[in-house]
Amino acid sequence: MKKAVILISGGLDSTTVLEIAREQGYTLYALSFNYGQRHAVELDCVKKILSKHPVQDHKTVHIDLRGFGGSALTADIEVPKSTVYNSKSSKIPVTYVPARNTIFLSFALGYAETIEAKNIFLGIHSLDYSNYPDCRPEYLNAFEKLANLATALGVNEGGIKIHAPLLYMTKSEIIREGLRLGIDYSITNSCYDPSMDGKACGKCDACHLRMNGFKELHLNDPSPYQK
């Protein structure tokens, strides 16, 4: 039995990763975070998703990144409403949360070690994302090396793997893969700044990426948008 820990955010990407890992034969252990994010509606999506896409176990870790501030997703900085998503920008956006993926992967590693899972899946991708330093292949490789040095599991047995199956996929390729795997994307949320009732803003970078992905496939995004 191959066990895998899957980081689940309630978004389109991580839901797709969940079904990719299932198709690869892993027993699934989902991990999500309540980190004081603006878009806590994510966590309601996680519940809906896991009721349709069941896993062996699911844990939610409560941590408070707001104490640090420093990001539009966790502090009182306005989420930018760009009308065009600029994939060529080299600037790191204000929605970047300091060390977020490192913190998330560290918890995933702790969870993986306690259940003796050697596989961790996460939905980062490097092609059309917003220049987040912790969404790049070299970052991922460095974390995998660290994981095998950091843990009793890694030191005694080796072979801990960090899987990012979406790493080189565009948003439309991810959506096509998810549809093939039978995912109902209407229950996922990708928006950085959704309304209290869970409707996407349609204006932030994450919304633009998602809408363009569906558009490229000549499909309607089934998730609810404001007005």
Place this chain on the structure above:
Amino acid sequence: MKKAVILISGGLDSTTVLEIAREQGYTLYALSFNYGQRHAVELDCVKKILSKHPVQDHKTVHIDLRGFGGSALTADIEVPKSTVYNSKSSKIPVTYVPARNTIFLSFALGYAETIEAKNIFLGIHSLDYSNYPDCRPEYLNAFEKLANLATALGVNEGGIKIHAPLLYMTKSEIIREGLRLGIDYSITNSCYDPSMDGKACGKCDACHLRMNGFKELHLNDPSPYQK
């Protein structure tokens, strides 16, 4: 002005590191964790220590590692009361907390990035410690590499350093250094399993290490022990 984030546990080691970093001219930002540890009396010690050894700012992050279990320090596994500390054992002890230092360093990295500090200090040492995989030099080097790939600060400017000044010191060398720096060790707690009123058990590995350290210097440990 050189800024440094210092991981502070309330123990002998991290208190010594705090004063080492101060002597090296850093402006100090302390970070501690409430992680459901058995020895939460640590956090009272942190307060006492910081009132005698002031810092620029201090943050406590609340996280719940008990949900994962897997360690005598956070789960219902008995803390071993060995009478002899065995530094030759290659077995990883039950007091090892899965991925703990990785989780702690990840938060330190997030904190460091928000205040633009390029230096993180922690009190791990590899010589006479209990075979924790995440207390070894190779682990530390891997984390430093990761830190410079993981963050906007690291990618844009480089030079993030993880400092472990105690790495090659024995307990008695650490104590001698701390006494030179004027530390009052009576307010620090090193015990894995202290009583509710903060008295050390005198029996766990951490107590043995500490008591032997003072003994080698022909000094009495000023901190309170049970009975």
